[in-house]
Amino acid sequence: MTAIITQYRVLSALILDRDRSDDVFLRAVNLQAGLSYFVSGVSKLFGSSWVQGDALEEILNTESYGGGPAARLLRYRPKVARLLTWFTPLWEAAFPLIYLVPPRTARLGLSAVKLFHLSVAAVMELPRFVWGFSGSHGAVRYVVERRASAQAPTTGLERVALASAAGVAVVSAIHAASQRQLDSERRRGLKGTKLLEVADGVIEYHHLTPSAPGVNAIAAPIVVLEAGLGTALETWSWVGGAISPICHVVSYHRRGYGLTTSSLSGGEAVAALVSSIDSRGPLIVASHSIGLLNVATYANSIIAGKQIAAVVLVDGTDPDLLDQDRSDRRRIGMFLQSQLGTVFMAITGLYNFVPNAVSRQNAFAPDDQSGVVQFAFSPRNIYRAVREYLDVRTAHALDSLAAVKRKVVVASSENASQQAELAQKLGAEYRLVDGSSHRSVLGNRQHAATLSQIVVEVAANAL
């Protein structure tokens, strides 16, 4: 803040009219001051450890901020630390209210804020906040008092800045919504997906028939592809394309995702899809990530008259680890925080402008890449992903999968050791796609080719 005040004073000094120069300077500093408190508060409300009341205690446990005498006193009062953790983001986010109250109340509020900075300096030994932010309070008082005395602002600096930023945000949000709409229309078009009508709605799916010369489609294996949490069926596009010469390949969206409106369970939906394919070949299911748990719900069922011959579990979610995560409030808080952040990115369209893991770790063909990205940043799919994460059944999942005749666990390098343990639990073969990450094992063409060879080998052996 100190640097901002200095820079703004130098710049505003270019305005030769002294009153106007001072007005511009103070209004600019005021806007940064208001923004700083508001942003700091709102950002904390996006943080799981602030919402759950752990943040301050955790900060005070560090050497950098918890070694001072006052910090040691506070560390022995966890209830106070918890209350302060909750109170801090609330008052920071409420800071703009200072512009609505009478000047006397505003002055009292600013004094309380100074006291807060002094407390932070005492506890965390961060004195520079006292000097920098207290230095900006004069600008806040100037604006509050000008407003109270009904003096019109000399310049429209704040209005221009706030209206312009809001305008950019609105345009970005509209652009993002239109992109999602465009992708939805692509799905309905010739190069898109198909809809299978069932009793209670439709299932969105994609089917590739065997294309290699000499392959009898009637006897070819059927490979069903289960996507991961909150991800589009296009995440299987590289693998699907690589194995389709010798197999029927079916990928689909589970209930609540994409254009699927049916609420059929995983097994019922897969049975409906397999029934629509004219092949007496063996049934193989490949899953990515949490798709493993969906496979587990029907792995031992008869699907359209077929027993599942083999499963290929790519970076599958270990049900024991998911249970641990779901029963730990901090971990579930971090998950919900990440989903809240994704919703924010989706609604504001920020994902179109900032690097994000979905775009960076996947490199599909253009239409598929667009499908994967727009799907991942669709608020409806994010909501469905949260529901699926919280609701998906884990009981007996390992037993169910272990009973399948052939099981192959394919690990990305990112989760190699965890997947090796999962393979051991399932009594499954273990394969590693070297150099891949959780997403790029499907989204990188080279890694997907390695994975495809494994699926092809499993399919060929199942014949």
Added chain:
Amino acid sequence: MLSRTMSGVAMCALSLHLIASILQNTPDSYNLDLRKFVGGWTLPGWRFFAPNPGVHNVHLLVRTGSGDQSDSSMTDWRDVTPQVGHAWTNVLLNPKSRGPKALFDAMQQLSVMGANYSALEWIFGSLPYELVVDASRGLLPPGNDEAFQFLLLNYFPSGEAGKRMLPVLVSKWHAISPTAAVGASNE
């Protein structure tokens, strides 16, 4: 005329900086870099300790040797993390915290690169890496060795028991003398 031009320049610059500051500080836009729209002017980041505060200590460990990986005479790792003194007077002025804080931030950058699976070549060529190499060189205990290596280790005091220590990065071997070179075995 000159007066109006100067006034216009100031207003435009301030407006642009304020707009960019607002957009840069949305809750989930850490990777957004709008500096190019304001001529490289630094934009403030107001998300103090948010959304997730840093709740770990970063430890800098070093060991020395000849720089040859096969050399068995290299020393054990020694913790050389700069310590910050704590006192009541730090409430008003705490200038000695700035050096360790700069080093902490550089080490934190390397941790983030490691967590994002950045290529090692990219990490080794980055500015934070160079800064930590130089800082380590200045923190080495006296000795007769020619080369050193550093290790970054995150320690989470509030973490689950058994999961508090997380090694982040082991550096290449570097010459202790800033002007000397280390043998090819390092690469």
